[in-house]
Amino acid sequence: MTAFFLADGHRLLTLDSLKSSLDTFHQLRDEQPQLVSGIFFLIYVAVTALSLPGAAVMTLAGGALFGLLWGVVLISFASSIGATLAFLVSRYLLHDWVQSRFGGRLAPINRGIERDGAFYLFTLRLVPVFPFFLINLLMGLTPIRTSTFYWVSQVGMLAGTVVYVNAGTHLGQLERLADILSLDLLISFAILGLFPLLARKTVGLVQRRRIYANWSKPESFDRNLIVIGAGAGGLVSAYIAAAVRARVTLIETGRMGGDCLNYGCVPSKALIRSARLAEDMRSAERLGLESAEPKFSFKRVMQRVHDVIAAVEPHDSSERYTKLGVEVVKGYARLIDPWTVEVALNEGGTRRLTARTIILATGARASVPNLPGIEQSGYVTSDTLWQRFAELEEAPERLVVLGGGPVGCELAQAFARLGSKVTQVQRGVRVLPREDVDVSALAADALARSGVELLTGCTALRCEADEDTRYLVVSDNGFERQIPFDQLICAVGRSARLSGYGLEELGIDTHKTILTNGFLQTTFPNIYAVGDVAGPYQFTHVAAHQAWYAAVNGLFGSLKRFTVDYRVIPRTTFIDPEVACVGMTEREATEKGVLYEVSCFQLDELDRALTESATAGFVKVLTPPSRDRILGVTIVGEHAGDLLAEFVLAMKQGLGLNKILGTIHAYPTWAEANKYAAGEWKKAHAPQWLLGWLERYHAWRRGGGR
Numbered sequence: 001m002t003a004f005f006l007a008d009g010h011r012l013l014t015l016d017s018l019k020s021s022l023d024t025f026h027q028l029r030d031e032q033p034q035l036v037s038g039i040f041f042l043i044y045v046a047v048t049a050l051s052l053p054g055a056a057v058m059t060l061a062g063g064a065l066f067g068l069l070w071g072v073v074l075i076s077f078a079s080s081i082g083a084t085l086a087f088l089v090s091r092y093l094l095h096d097w098v099q100s101r102f103g104g105r106l107a108p109i110n111r112g113i114e115r116d117g118a119f120y121l122f123t124l125r126l127v128p129v130f131p132f133f134l135i136n137l138l139m140g141l142t143p144i145r146t147s148t149f150y151w152v153s154q155v156g157m158l159a160g161t162v163v164y165v166n167a168g169t170h171l172g173q174l175e176r177l178a179d180i181l182s183l184d185l186l187i188s189f190a191i192l193g194l195f196p197l198l199a200r201k202t203v204g205l206v207q208r209r210r211i212y213a214n215w216s217k218p219e220s221f222d223r224n225l226i227v228i229g230a231g232a233g234g235l236v237s238a239y240i241a242a243a244v245r246a247r248v249t250l251i252e253t254g255r256m257g258g259d260c261l262n263y264g265c266v267p268s269k270a271l272i273r274s275a276r277l278a279e280d281m282r283s284a285e286r287l288g289l290e291s292a293e294p295k296f297s298f299k300r301v302m303q304r305v306h307d308v309i310a311a312v313e314p315h316d317s318s319e320r321y322t323k324l325g326v327e328v329v330k331g332y333a334r335l336i337d338p339w340t341v342e343v344a345l346n347e348g349g350t351r352r353l354t355a356r357t358i359i360l361a362t363g364a365r366a367s368v369p370n371l372p373g374i375e376q377s378g379y380v381t382s383d384t385l386w387q388r389f390a391e392l393e394e395a396p397e398r399l400v401v402l403g404g405g406p407v408g409c410e411l412a413q414a415f416a417r418l419g420s421k422v423t424q425v426q427r428g429v430r431v432l433p434r435e436d437v438d439v440s441a442l443a444a445d446a447l448a449r450s451g452v453e454l455l456t457g458c459t460a461l462r463c464e465a466d467e468d469t470r471y472l473v474v475s476d477n478g479f480e481r482q483i484p485f486d487q488l489i490c491a492v493g494r495s496a497r498l499s500g501y502g503l504e505e506l507g508i509d510t511h512k513t514i515l516t517n518g519f520l521q522t523t524f525p526n527i528y529a530v531g532d533v534a535g536p537y538q539f540t541h542v543a544a545h546q547a548w549y550a551a552v553n554g555l556f557g558s559l560k561r562f563t564v565d566y567r568v569i570p571r572t573t574f575i576d577p578e579v580a581c582v583g584m585t586e587r588e589a590t591e592k593g594v595l596y597e598v599s600c601f602q603l604d605e606l607d608r609a610l611t612e613s614a615t616a617g618f619v620k621v622l623t624p625p626s627r628d629r630i631l632g633v634t635i636v637g638e639h640a641g642d643l644l645a646e647f648v649l650a651m652k653q654g655l656g657l658n659k660i661l662g663t664i665h666a667y668p669t670w671a672e673a674n675k676y677a678a679g680e681w682k683k684a685h686a687p688q689w690l691l692g693w694l695e696r697y698h699a700w701r702r703g704g705g706r
């Protein structure tokens, strides 16, 4: 490029210069037509590949030298090849850097390009207001395929090439480059360029009409919104609708509050609290007290769990929601058509309701592995254990927990602390496989310290029983092993509820979950899905987050729609010590090829942790190299879930570690660990050259030059 400008290339490639040298060029072409064509082609490729100014003049020259047909052929290929080379240069020099630096913000663009990249490029190529070289360079930063880029460029640029080459054939009459494109021509190109996008939108509209073609839409609706399922997702959807004065009906077949209140978060955390005290009593010596084996009635512990559910229940009750303006109907809902729901009422009889919008918040149920003999030997899942164990006088003596995810780990540790002999069986090589390896190691260590026998890399094969004992048979390092149990808890994941309420009959697309678009719309745009039934995350707070989008899009979508934002999703596993995470883990960053640095602060250096004799754990922050932007945080330790909130806020609001470091944290709190992790990052980025100068400055201030 430098050589081009030093050699005055930019002055040569002008209309005046071309006109004055045309006779010489013609002479050369007549003497050596093939050589001149070849050299012209190569120069054209070089000019476009290096994004040098002058492509327009060279296109005119092509017309003047080679005529319309041959000029178009030469230039069409040369410009497409040159553009693709420029595109590749941009891709190999800048793509990774741009994606790692702006990855989060580019995600929607990347998705759009993956879906509609060819259409966008075609439009950009045809509408002449977008500079040719800029399109090449910018497209290189996106995930569009090189072959797509090439052929769409060639086809898209053809019309413009013909116009310029044709103008070149009448070069003598041309005074300015701007004369080539009249306003009419510009508008025609713009219309031509927008045509494919408009066509695509029209196809979308036609498809939508076809989806509804088999159904007759009611003239009017009884209500604005019907919500099926009163778990976290359904409750929040109904709440928002009532708050904005929509007429909304919430249908629930089971208990208000869904899984979280009745079988999930609430009972498990209540149990974990009792188990924690039992453990604290056993290890009281650690705090200078006498350790004592806790004496307790397991039945009363389980009673407390149910008392806690009862204490939270009013928040989710039908009475409360009725007062808020929601019509609550108890019964089993089934979709009849895209606007009609039939409810088999719990009290008997049926009711048919219609609404313009329906939100499916039907949740998930615990999966049960398909093991031979499991039905005969019996098992519980998180859906059933709270009732079944409530009748037990003692904690199960021998308990097998199948599964090493968050639910399996929480239950294994809690029951071990409450006196069960727990064997936890995990097929993968480590527990909490979503987290980083160091986190899994700490979790495994914590489970072992609580008395859990953890078998990783171990596959459950079948259940067996003899006269008085039931066994889980596993394959442990290639050997079969019988694990005797009194109770077997299956905690191998939760599957979305997809059958029995009309999804199949309507033809709503599903694959493990109900498939939705970014607005949470299902196959039928007026039917939305949220929470565990929609995925991709199975958390109460995500169900509530999605509920806002579904309710707002469902009620106000014709005015404005919002794409659900999954960028900053925190999660906590409530084992002791807690494991909390937001954004990327090291594993994820490595898998996605995102460059990162780690700043880690160990809790054994935190004064508060020392005063509590609870020093296991760390705060680990991932940032892009040398940049103050948080990619992800993992905290292991006491109150990790609460500590994480500061980073969740920082990530959501785009605050970096400097801001956390500059914020006063009360002493001595656990939250100081966040600040110290930020301090680790700062130390690693202290400008060494400046420190060298500062040392000299201080020596000078002391006098004597030392």
Ligand SMILES: Cc1cc2nc3c(=O)[nH]c(=O)nc-3n(C[C@H](O)[C@H](O)[C@H](O)COP(=O)(O)OP(=O)(O)OC[C@H]3O[C@@H](n4cnc5c(N)ncnc54)[C@H](O)[C@@H]3O)c2cc1C
Pocket: 228, 229, 230, 231, 232, 233, 234, 251, 252, 253, 254, 255, 257, 258, 259, 260, 261, 263, 264, 265, 266, 268, 331, 332, 333, 334, 361, 362, 363, 364, 382, 407, 497, 500, 501, 530, 531, 532, 533, 538, 539, 540, 541, 542, 543, 574
């Ligand atoms: C043991 C355990 C611990 C957990 N701990 C946590 C935690 O600590 N933090 C966290 O964020 N998440 C936790 N979760 C996950 C959390 O419980 C779920 O993500 C959350 O409950 C999902 O809410 P939802 O509204 O999608 O579905 P649900 O809460 O499952 O609600 C769905 C409701 O729909 C009803 N329903 C279904 N079909 C119909 C129909 N056809 N007609 C009428 N009603 C219908 C069901 O009866 C149910 O009440 C835990 C889960 C478990 C199992």
